[in-house]
Every structure is written in C-alpha cells, then in structure tokens.
Amino acid sequence: MEDQDNTKEQLIDEIAQLRRRIAELEVLEAGRSRAEESLQKSEEKFRSLVDSTEDSIYLVDRHCRYLYINKKHLSRLCLTERRTLGQAYAEFHSPEETREFVGKLNDVFSTGKSAMHEYNSRRDNRYFLQTFSPVKDLEGAITAVTIVSKDITERKKASEAILQAKQDWEHTFNTITDMITIHDRDFNIIRANKAAEQILGLPFLLPGTKCYKYYHGKDDPMEGCPSCDCIKSGMPVSFEMSEPYLNMYLEIRAIPRFDAGNKLAGLLHIARDITERKKMEDILRTMSITDELTGLLNRRGFFSLAQKQLKVAERSKRTMSVIYADLDGLKAINDTLGHKEGDAALLEFAELLKDTFRESDIIARLGGDEFAVVVEVSEPDSEVIIKKRLEEGLEALNSRKDRRYALLISIGIIRYDPYHPRSIDELLSLSDKLMYENKNGK
Numbered sequence: 001m002e003d004q005d006n007t008k009e010q011l012i013d014e015i016a017q018l019r020r021r022i023a024e025l026e027v028l029e030a031g032r033s034r035a036e037e038s039l040q041k042s043e044e045k046f047r048s049l050v051d052s053t054e055d056s057i058y059l060v061d062r063h064c065r066y067l068y069i070n071k072k073h074l075s076r077l078c079l080t081e082r083r084t085l086g087q088a089y090a091e092f093h094s095p096e097e098t099r100e101f102v103g104k105l106n107d108v109f110s111t112g113k114s115a116m117h118e119y120n121s122r123r124d125n126r127y128f129l130q131t132f133s134p135v136k137d138l139e140g141a142i143t144a145v146t147i148v149s150k151d152i153t154e155r156k157k158a159s160e161a162i163l164q165a166k167q168d169w170e171h172t173f174n175t176i177t178d179m180i181t182i183h184d185r186d187f188n189i190i191r192a193n194k195a196a197e198q199i200l201g202l203p204f205l206l207p208g209t210k211c212y213k214y215y216h217g218k219d220d221p222m223e224g225c226p227s228c229d230c231i232k233s234g235m236p237v238s239f240e241m242s243e244p245y246l247n248m249y250l251e252i253r254a255i256p257r258f259d260a261g262n263k264l265a266g267l268l269h270i271a272r273d274i275t276e277r278k279k280m281e282d283i284l285r286t287m288s289i290t291d292e293l294t295g296l297l298n299r300r301g302f303f304s305l306a307q308k309q310l311k312v313a314e315r316s317k318r319t320m321s322v323i324y325a326d327l328d329g330l331k332a333i334n335d336t337l338g339h340k341e342g343d344a345a346l347l348e349f350a351e352l353l354k355d356t357f358r359e360s361d362i363i364a365r366l367g368g369d370e371f372a373v374v375v376e377v378s379e380p381d382s383e384v385i386i387k388k389r390l391e392e393g394l395e396a397l398n399s400r401k402d403r404r405y406a407l408l409i410s411i412g413i414i415r416y417d418p419y420h421p422r423s424i425d426e427l428l429s430l431s432d433k434l435m436y437e438n439k440n441g442k
Contacts, residue, residue: 057146066084089102097122116131131148133147177195179199179200185265199273231254237254255270294365299364302366310374318376319377321373323411325370325409326410327345330368333405337404356389372431410436
C-alpha cells in the first residue's frame with residue numbers, strides 16, 4: 001500500500017513538472033511570437049524606409065550577386081526584384097562598369113573597411129556618390145557588401161558650373177591688360193593679375209607685400225595717396241598721376257571692398273598705363289597753341305600763357321614788358337619774291353626772337369607779320385636794351401652778302417606795373433599802338 005502511495009505522489013509530481021514545463025514553453029512561444037511579430041514589423045519598417053529613399057540601395061555577395069535591391073535602384077535598372085535577385089552584377093552592366101565595380105567590392109572584402117567613390121553611370125549619364133559598407137556575421141566574417149548610391153548629379157553640375165565660372169573669371173582677370181591688384185586694409189597686395197605681376201615685378205604674394213613698395217618704390221605709404229584715402233574713407237576714387245618709379249603715367253581707380261558683414265576689407269586697385277595717351281595729349285596741346293610755320297606760340301598759346309605769367313607777376317610784384325613787333329615789308333616780299341621767300345623771312349625773324357630772348361620768355365606769332373613777347377624786366381632802361389639787341393640782331397642778318405632784301409621791323413614796348421595791374425589785352429593794345437607810332441615815324 002505504501003508503495004502505491006509513493007508511486008501516486010511521484011506521478012502527481014511529474015504531472016506538476018510537466019504542467020510547469022508546458023507553461024514555460026507557452027511563455028517562450030508567446031515571447032517568440034512577439035519577437036517574430038516585432039521583427040516582422042521592424043523589417044517592414046526598414047523596407048518601407050529603404051524603399052522610400054531617393055538613394056539606390058542594394059546588397060551583393062562576394063560573387064557580385066544581388067541579395068537585396070530597393071525600389072529606387074530597380075526603377076533605375078528598369079527591372080523587377082524577381083528578375084534581379086540572385087543574378088550577377090555583370091548581367092545588367094557593361095564589362096567596363098563591371099570591372100570597376102568588382103575592384104571596389106574586392107577592396108572592401110580584403111580590407112573590411114567602408115569606402116566612398118564618385119561614379120558616373122554610363123546608363124543615364126548621372127553622377128553618384130557610392131558608399132561600399134561590409135556586412136559581417138556573428139563571428140566577424142564579411143558575408144556581403146551594402147552599396148548606397150546617392151545621386152549627386154545636380155550638385156556635380158553646380159560644382160562644375162562654379163569651377164567653370166571661377167576659371168572664366170581667372171581667365172578674364174588675367175587677360176585684362178590693366179594692372180589689377182587686390183589689397184587688404186594694411187596695404188598688402190593679396191591678389192594680382194598677370195599684367196600687375198609682370199609690370200610691378202611682384203613675387204609670390206605673402207603677407208608683407210606692401211603696395212607702395214611695388215607701385216612707388218617706397219618703404220612707407222605716400223603722403224596724400226588717394227588710394228590710401230579710399231581705404232580710410234570707404235569711398236571710391238579716380239585719379240591720374242605720373243609715377244617716376246614705373247616710368248609711367250597712370251590712370252588709377254581705387255574701389256573699396258567689403259566683407260560679408262559689410263565691413264571695409266580693403267580695396268580693388270585698377271591702374272591703366274596712359275603714358276602714350278598723355279604724350280599724344282601733350283602733342284595735341286602743343287599743336288593747338290603752336291604756330292605751324294615758326295614753332296613759336298600762336299595767338300591762343302600766347303594769351304593763355306601770358307595771362308598766367310601776369311598773374312604770377314602781380315602776386316610776386318615783378319615787372320614785365322610786353323613787346324609788339326611787326327615785320328615790315330612782308331607783303332612786298334610775298335608779291336615780288338613769292339610766299340616761299342616770305343615764309344623764310346618770317347622764320348628768320350622768329351629765330352632772331354628766340355636768340356634774343358630767354359626760353360622762359362613768352363614768344364609768339366600772333367598771325368601774319370605780327371609777333372609778341374612777354375619778358376620779365378628789372379632795370380629802368382630794360383626796354384632800351386631790348387630794342388638795341390633786336391636792332392643789332394637785324395643788322396647782323398642784313399649784313400650778309402647773299403641777301404635779296406633787308407629785314408625791317410617796327411616795335412612797341414609797354415611795361416607792366418604789378419601795383420597797377422592790367423590785362424594782357426590792354427597791354428597788347430597799348431604796345432600795338434606804340435608799334436604803329438614807330439612804323440609811321442620811319
């Protein structure tokens with residue numbers, strides 16, 4: 001009886017253990033189901049995320065066979081998942097593309113490291129940034145590689161456009177024949193075009209390349225330099241200057257530069273060599289005030305310079321003499337010997353005036369046979385001395401044996417008193433009157 005009781009208790013205990021085991025299994029099963037459900041949801045979420053991205057994402061094994069491929073990449077290949085999974089990369093790409101891809105894949109398998117590459121697809125001529133990432137098992141062995149291809153075509157085009165714009169700017173900057181230099185606020189040249197580099201002899205630009213050293217050959221900024229004023233004031237300036245250091249006459253524009261915060265950062269300096277233009281202007285100016293035949297000042301030149309000279313004399317209280325001279329008998333020479341001989345007479349008299357007076361004196365042919373001179377005098381009898389010198393010069397000319405006619409002149413001289421100033425018109429009128437008195441008195 002006792003053995004039966006023991007057997008019964010043992011059986012009840014085994015049943016109880018079995019029930020507990022069943023309960024544990026049920027709990028485990030429920031956990032596994034929840035885990036599977038969670039895993040399925042995670043996988044669905046992952047797939048949804050991967051399939052909604054604009055990036056191409058796919059997974060390949062060591063033999064370049066597709067293990068996974070997202071919708072974006074499928075649409076790019078114009079294929080279905082069934083058609084591509086398990087197939088080799090070479091089935092859908094050219095031999096050249098396949099060789100490039102296999103080389104990148106093998107690098108990841110051999111190094112175990114991720115890698116990035118820019119890739120230009122022959123299929124649609126778009127640019128991609130590819131990221132190759134190793135996939136490892138629990139033991140750390142690489143079983144596959146994930147490739148994420150981001151379309152960077154627009155960014156690439158924008159970068160190329162920026163690069164092209166920069167190259168175009170550099171080309172334009174360096175083909176301009178004007179000197180262009182970019183300065184910081186401390187007068188350093190931080191950028192220069194080819195013309196400036198060659199003309200100024202600029203070295204490799206480093207801090208301390210001061211503009212005044214290369215433009216003016218000085219160790220300090222020039223006093224009153226308009227470009228320096230531009231840096232101080234932030235206002236553009238334009239000016240012309242003769243630069244002995246460069247042996248040039250320059251037309252300069254200084255334009256302020258501002259940074260992103262609208263703070264003055266320096267200036268843009270544009271310098272044009274106008275030496276030839278200035279020479280031409282000087283020639284034209286000289287021609288406009290010079291008598292073509294004699295090379296003396298013409299009427300315009302005489303009045304322009306004489307008026308300035310009298311203003312200086314008035315301020316400095318210096319006395320001047322205005323001489324009006326007429327070459328007598330010019331009409332007779334022209335009528336009897338011809339205008340060529342008349343021109344020769346005018347030239348002879350012009351040379352006599354140049355020999356008689358100083359280079360600083362103003363000597364002019366006013367027109368026809370009329371001449372005028374403005375000369376500084378200091379002695380009471382200066383006018384007598386001037387007249388005597390002219391008469392002696394004429395006598396020397398007329399004493400030549402080969403002369404066909406005598407040079408004769410009538411002159412009138414009036415003194416300018418700085419304490420009782422008169423205009424050049426008044427003085428010339430008075431001396432003209434004296435000249436006619438001299439002519440009529442012969």
